[in-house]
Amino acid sequence: MLPFIRSGLWCLSLCLVLSGCAVLTDSQVKNINAFATTTKAYSAFPSAVVKQYADLHRRVELLDATGQPDTALVFSQLERARATYNSNIDMAGKFDLSLQLLQQYGSLLAQLSSPDFVSDLSGPTTDLGGNLDHVIALYNKKVHPALPVSLGSDLSKLILLAGEKLTKRKQTKALKQFVLAADTLVQATAKNLADALDVGMQQLLSIDRDRWTRDARSMIASEMNGAPRGMTLRKYQGLQFYYDGVSDWQSAEDLRSQVMKAAASLAQAHAALVKAVREKKDLAGVIDETKQLITDVQPLGPILSKYIPLPKTFSL
Amino acid sequence: MNTETLNALKQVNLQIQQLQGVLENGTLTPPLTPQEADAIGQAIDDLSALQDTLIHQTLQAMVDQVNATNSQLQTLLATMQTTSARLGKLATGIRQVSDVVGALAQITTHAMSVGLIG
Numbered sequence: 001m002l003p004f005i006r007s008g009l010w011c012l013s014l015c016l017v018l019s020g021c022a023v024l025t026d027s028q029v030k031n032i033n034a035f036a037t038t039t040k041a042y043s044a045f046p047s048a049v050v051k052q053y054a055d056l057h058r059r060v061e062l063l064d065a066t067g068q069p070d071t072a073l074v075f076s077q078l079e080r081a082r083a084t085y086n087s088n089i090d091m092a093g094k095f096d097l098s099l100q101l102l103q104q105y106g107s108l109l110a111q112l113s114s115p116d117f118v119s120d121l122s123g124p125t126t127d128l129g130g131n132l133d134h135v136i137a138l139y140n141k142k143v144h145p146a147l148p149v150s151l152g153s154d155l156s157k158l159i160l161l162a163g164e165k166l167t168k169r170k171q172t173k174a175l176k177q178f179v180l181a182a183d184t185l186v187q188a189t190a191k192n193l194a195d196a197l198d199v200g201m202q203q204l205l206s207i208d209r210d211r212w213t214r215d216a217r218s219m220i221a222s223e224m225n226g227a228p229r230g231m232t233l234r235k236y237q238g239l240q241f242y243y244d245g246v247s248d249w250q251s252a253e254d255l256r257s258q259v260m261k262a263a264a265s266l267a268q269a270h271a272a273l274v275k276a277v278r279e280k281k282d283l284a285g286v287i288d289e290t291k292q293l294i295t296d297v298q299p300l301g302p303i304l305s306k307y308i309p310l311p312k313t314f315s316l
Numbered sequence: 317m318n319t320e321t322l323n324a325l326k327q328v329n330l331q332i333q334q335l336q337g338v339l340e341n342g343t344l345t346p347p348l349t350p351q352e353a354d355a356i357g358q359a360i361d362d363l364s365a366l367q368d369t370l371i372h373q374t375l376q377a378m379v380d381q382v383n384a385t386n387s388q389l390q391t392l393l394a395t396m397q398t399t400s401a402r403l404g405k406l407a408t409g410i411r412q413v414s415d416v417v418g419a420l421a422q423i424t425t426h427a428m429s430v431g432l433i434g
Binding site: 046050057061064067068069070073076077080083084087088091094095097098101102104105108109111112117134135138139159163166167170171174178181182185188189192193195196199200201203204207211214215218 | 318322325326329332333336339340350353354356357358360361364365368371372374375376377378379381382383384385386388389390392393395396397399400403404406407410413414417421424425428429
């Protein structure tokens with residue numbers, strides 16, 4: 001029976017070594033995880049810019065309504081301001097769809113690079129080791145030559161190693177494939193978002209901001225002209241209204257820039273990830289990969305040496 | 317992108333401002349009659365409606381642009397989900413193999429201890 005076991009162990013060990021290194025090193029998997037976490041934490045959403053624009057545009061329409069000469073026209077303008085505001089708010093949600101998909105992509109990358117697939121294997125294989133050791137103890141009572149008593153747990157370790165290697169290899173291969181395939185889409189999505197916010201939204205905000213500023217100044221000037229000299233509550237309220245308005249327009253502009261920067265950062269982070277995945281075959285990558293392989297197969301040495309006499313120069 | 321719509325929006329905006337300027341101008345001679353003021357107010361209201369339509373079109377064009385890659389992203393996500401499920405099945409498969417071997421070992425132990433094997 002021992003020669004049969006030796007042959008089996010040799011085959012299993014050979015398969016482990018020949019299955020080669022993982023496609024990605026552990027540090028690359030960590031990079032993927034870091035990108036996924038960054039994507040998940042993306043909070044500057046374009047819908048917030050559109051919602052802010054909707055609110056500011058409503059203010060412009062309310063200012064316009066105050067200038068209407070007829071009450072019916074005032075209420076007509078108010079009603080349309082409300083309808084336009086609701087329509088713009090509805091539209092805002094659609095601006096987040098592509099980023100939500102990128103977030104899902106980040107989550108799936110994190111899921112695929114999770115060590116859970118591998119770590120979940122250790123439980124049952126340990127139980128298996130205990131069971132086999134018991135069988136071997138019984139076998140040794142009746143049959144000679146005896147089998148090593150730790151054969152069961154050793155076999156368990158080898159099954160665990162083989163399972164881990166196979167799973168990790170498939171996991172990293174899939175990750176590399178997806179990261180490379182997704183890059184064009186991530187770059188295009190980020191560019192489309194940046195273009196929309198850079199041209200369309202910038203123009204919409206600019207047109208309304210100019211008009212609001214003109215109307216608000218005209219309104220304040222009209223109040224000032226008819227007001228008594230010195231400080232008055234109405235003057236203060238007018239100036240406060242103008243000050244708050246200017247701050248709000250600036251906030252919208254800042255938010256627009258922030259979302260554009262975040263989209264650009266996301267694209268850059270993914271480009272860096274792709275570069276890391278592609279450049280793994282340089283010397284440093286090969287050394288890292290070799291180190292990883294040595295770490296992976298190191299537990300094989302003590303196990304094999306129990307069953308197979310290794311040459312003195314051979315070490316794992 | 318929607319340069320023409322944005323240019324039209326700027327033109328409409330300018331016309332609204334010009335009409336508002338006429339309404340606000342108190343130095344016109346002769347001053348506006350109430351009927352003239354109402355007509356200008358109505359024109360402003362109509363132009364504002366046109367402005368809102370153009371804004372809606374601009375936002376819609378932006379939405380289409382932002383979501384241009386969505387269907388491809390969804391396809392990629394579906395493939396990733398399938399792969400993740402397959403990896404989960406692989407790990408489960410390895411666990412099942414080891415469980416089966418473990419169970420066989422237990423059965424063998426029992427059989428040997430009662431003298432059925434050996």
